Amino acid sequence: MIEYRSVGKTYGDGTTAVEDFSLVIPSRSTTVLVGSSGCGKTTLLRMVNRMVDATAGQVLIDDVDVATREPVALRRSIGYVMQQAGLLPHRTVIDNVATPLRLARVSRGEARKRALEALERVGLDAGLARRYPGQLSGGQQQRVGVARGLVADPNILLMDEPFGAVDPIVRADLQHQMVELQQELGKTIVFVTHDIEEAFLLGDQVVILRKGGIVSQVGTPAEILASPADDFVRSFVGLDKGHRKLRIEEVEGQQVVVDEQGRATGVLAP
C-alpha cells in the first residue's frame, strides 16, 4: 500500500507543483493519475521513489515513510518505466533489462537469464537481445522499458506516460498487454497519463487531477462515469461530447449500442 498524507511540493524558486495531496493506493491494483500537463502527476509519481522529495507531508510505502529510506536502495526496490523508454543507448537490450539485477549484485549469468525471461514476458523476440536500443522501433523500446521495470520482480511499478510516444496501434497493443501482465503478476502499479481512455482501460482506481495536484475525483472508471463530481470531470472524461452517452436501438432483432449522434459502436451481448 502506498499512502500520500497531505503531500506538497514547492520548488526553490517558489513555484508550487503540488499543494496538498492525500491518497491511498491499495496493493496489487492499478491506480492511474490522470490530468493535463502541469497538474503535478509526474511529480507525485516521482515522490514514491524519491526522484522528487516532498516539501510537505509524507509518502508512505507499507506504513514506512520513504523519507527515512536511502534513495538509491529505495529506487532499486521499485520498478520504473518512463516515456521514451529511457534506455541506456550504450548497452544492449539484454543488458538494459538486466541493469536493475546487476545493480542489486545478481551475477551476470543469472541476470541475463532472468532478463531473457522478462523479454519473453513482454512479447519480445530473444533475437533482439543483442541489439542496441537505437536499432529498435519505438514500440519495441517501450517493451524493453517494461521488461526492465519488471525484471527484478518489484512489488511496486511506477509508470510515467510509458506509451505516450508510440503510434496509436502500437499503443493499443501495449495497453492490452499491460492489462494481461497485471492480471498475471498483480503488482501495485502507479500509472501516470494525460489520456482518459488509457486511464479507464488500465485503472482499477482513477484519480483525476487539476493543476497543483488538486484531486477532482477518485473512483473506479464506472463510478466516475456514473456520477462525475463536477463539470470539470464531466468535460475531462468526455461526458459532454456525446460519445459516452450510449443508447440501445433494435436493428434486425439485435440490440445495437449507438452514441448520441446515432453512430453504432457495438452490439449488446445476449
Added chain:
Amino acid sequence: MTWVKANADRLVELTWQHLWLSVVPVVIGFLLALPLGWWASRYHRFRAPALTLGGVLYSLPSLPLLVIIPGIIGTSFLDPINVAITLTLYAVALLVRTVADAFGQVSAEVLDAASASGYSRWQRAFGVELPLAGPAMLAGIRVASVSTVSLVTVGALIGVSNLGSLFTEGFQRYFTTEIIVGMVLVVSLALVLDGCWVLVGRMLLPWARGRTA
C-alpha cells in the same frame, strides 16, 4: 630513394621517437582533462574559468615554453621530457573543452532514467556518463592527436630529435629530399595514429558506430 635506404635506420629511430612524443602527451593530457572537463560540465561556475584557462594555455607560443620549462622543473634543455610536458599542456588545453562539452551533451533523460533505475552517483558517472560522452571525447582526442604529431616537430628547433629534425637539417643543407621525406613521414604518422584511435573507438564504443566521431 637511395637517401632513404642509406638512412633507413635513422628514419626508423626518429619515427619511434616522434611516435612516443606524440602519443604520451595525448594520453596523459586526456587523463588530466577528463576530471577537469567533467568538473567544468557539472559545476557551472567552474566552467568559464576552466575553459578560459584552457584557451590561454593553448595560446602560449610553444617555442618559449620549451625554453622556460627546463628552468622551472630543472631538466636539461635537450631532454625530450620538456617537449612531452609542453605538448601535454596543449593537449589538456584542447581537451578540457571537448570533455566538458562531451559530458554536457549526454541526454538528461537517460541520466534521469539511470538514477530512477537505482544507479548511485558514482555508478552513474562511470557506467553511464563516461561511456555516453565517449564518442564526442574520441573526436576531440583525434584532433589533439593530429595536432600533437605536427607540434612535436617544433621540438627539433631546440635539438630534441624527432621527424622534425629532418626539416631543420634539410633546411640547413638545402636538401629537399630530406624535407619531403620528413613531411611524408609526419603526415603518415598522423594518419596511422588517427586510424588507431578510430579502432580504439570501435572496440570501446561499439554502440556508437555510424553515429558520431
